[in-house]
Amino acid sequence: MSHIETTACIIGAGPVGATLAATLAAAGIPTVALDRAPLPPMELPDFDGRAYAIALTSQRLLAASGIWDRLPSQPQPIHRIRVADGRPGHDPSALKLDFDSAEVGPDPFGWMVEARALRVALNARLPHLPNLRVFAPAEASVSRTPEGATIRLTDGTTIAARLVVAAEGRDSALRRQAGIAVTKHDYGQTGMVGAFAHERPHNGTALEMFLPNGPFAQLPLAGTPEHPHASAFVWSDRRDLAARFLAMDEAGFARELTRRMGDHLGRITPIGRRWSYPLSALWAQRQTDTRLAIIGDAAHGIHPIAGQGLNLGFRDVAALAEAVIEAVAASEDPGGMATLRRYERRARPDAAIMLGATHVLEKLFGNDFGPVRLARRLGIATVDRMPRLKRAFAERAMGMGSGVSGLLGGQALMDLSAPRG
Template sequence: MSLAQETPAMPTNDHIFDVAIIGAGPVGATLAALLAAEGIAAAIVDSAPLPPMELPAFDGRCYAIALASQRILVRAGIWDRLPEPPCPIRDIRIADGRPGERPSPLSLHFAGEEVGEDAFGWMVEARALRVALNARLPSLPSLSVHAPATASVARDEAGATVSLSDGSRFRARLVIAAEGRASPLRRQAGIRVSTLDYGCTGMVGAIAHERPHNNTALEKFLPNGPFAQLPINGTAEHPHASAIVWSDRTAIAQRALAMDDAGYGREIARRMGDHLGAIRPIGRRWSYPLSALHAHRYTATRLALVGDAAHGIHPIAGQGLNLGFRDVGALAALIAEAHKVGRDPGSPELLARYQAARRPDALMMLGATHALERLFGNDLAPVRIARRLGIAAVGRIPPLKRFFIRRAMGTA
């Protein structure tokens, strides 16, 4: 069936795109690159400028990119544009403990070689991914980049009119909200969300340490929240370095963030342990309140939500961004399929298929991370003993262990 037969008529006085993406963060920009690489006419709008730039100074922020997400970034032409090689995560250790104490000997070890892969994922600095995205977007002939610009969107049954702050406007058959948790497009569409405040704060940064990390990540469950040490590439100044993600009660986090580097480093060491020798904080400290969010619908007329506009989860499993990349992979595949046969990329049928593909996965991940937070955030002795036995049991049941490995890689 031809596009003209299947797609409602649209006004011809404005330029028409198949897709308009509002928000050029990692999720929105990757989706734009994937679609444009397929020859799909797309536009992307963001309030920040996106010129190619030199690698800025190290600031401590990093992303854990799962294997499935890395494959999406490769297909989008972004991975090869990273200005420096990412650091592979080849092993993951999981332990239970308390600050200042040795972790339980009942721990769990995942090795990528157990499933025939060289790495579970890679650590990519936020600044490096931004450089790669900025380099990729302007190189795509099918993509129109509008940045810096703000957009006003009016949707109707036939499509959407996108009016930009510079006075220009265009039409699109589908609008994709990639603006983050406070998505104006989601609010405009009247899509309700459920939220949960964990009463905790996440702290993100980096440390230099005395011993090599050997590409091993540590996830340590503590009474007030999880602590993760994630391997990153060293530099001449800091040959051994790691990223940290530390979750704690907000009052404790505020006290820690107010400490000088020596005091902050001591608190990190109390939680991480001494397996990497002496440590000290490097780069900036970042913090954010921990909460969960889930949209009751992922779609509306001519609208789809992706990434944090649709869902936000606890960082206990390090899967927030990877969940957004799974949205990208599913939606891009549906739009590309429709494009090949001349079908409407914003049709109710396509949007229903997208929601059916993504909402159950996100709900399962939301439920799993919430259950983990509740289970591992409990310091009652019977619960602590039971979860330590459970951690040890996973390592002794190969099918169960392989399932958790696949989930960590984003391939299950």
């Protein structure tokens, strides 16, 4: 049996938890990360169809943490976003709105990163951090008091931590243990994600289409020798219809994809697996408790209509890492209430805005009632005619907004670690 003393113990080593572990350890903070599942193998597995849209601000966080440079291949930048109400080319009355990142600045809106590539980058980064210990697979029990937290592993190892972080996902045991209530909303939809190869280049353009049964997005992927032109799709539809689509053979599924986005990319061929999950929103009533911080999907789950779920988790990572690093630099308690309040004060408004925005978007664009459709068409036309408003929407897609600073603004970890004068 062994005993470990650490500053932070993170329960859950998915993309959000592992990124927090890397960020804290890279800043010199002693950190332990635990996960019930073994970490995936170091080598790049076969493509499985999953990919993430990483916003500009999230890329800055991953770069500061030493993860971005360890991606095994170049991610695909998103230079243009086309938003459409209806199906251009199919519906003569369809309206569209085009955004170009060059109109905002030199950076793209974001990057498409395959899930397997991000995992390989995380696995390549974690072992090189002397301030980090990872236990996976590991089962743990957690007890918390105002004085500190104790984590006991089934192998007899005990860990004394100043702060415990819940990063286990929507079904967070630590959140339940803390008695934190959640509000849930079932959208009655199934989300389907995957990828397809196509004949023509996508030119770094993403397409977001609002259809009566739910939104459909085509997101550009980096090409490979086998598939020089490829894209990911995120498709929300009624559960009964989604079950039918998921049961189709590849030719039938390809026809349904083409029906929704048109033939501007030429003939398409599904590649990798098809993934599906019920769509719901989740909102924890608070993100802190005694010696506990909650991040990512354990704290909030949003509709994928804007592709911001993982980015919202990364915003939690930045807010919590900054609060802990600043507390250590100032010789304050990194798991005390002052630090936790600082984290919640920074993370909570962002999460509330994003949850509200995605909920409103789903209700507005997932409705074919005549007056509602007229209202959203007027909205699209208005944004297209107002450059400042259009720029504000574009900056939001990048994760930018008023007050973006710290790790999301490109600040280096060493600058955060400097004692405040």
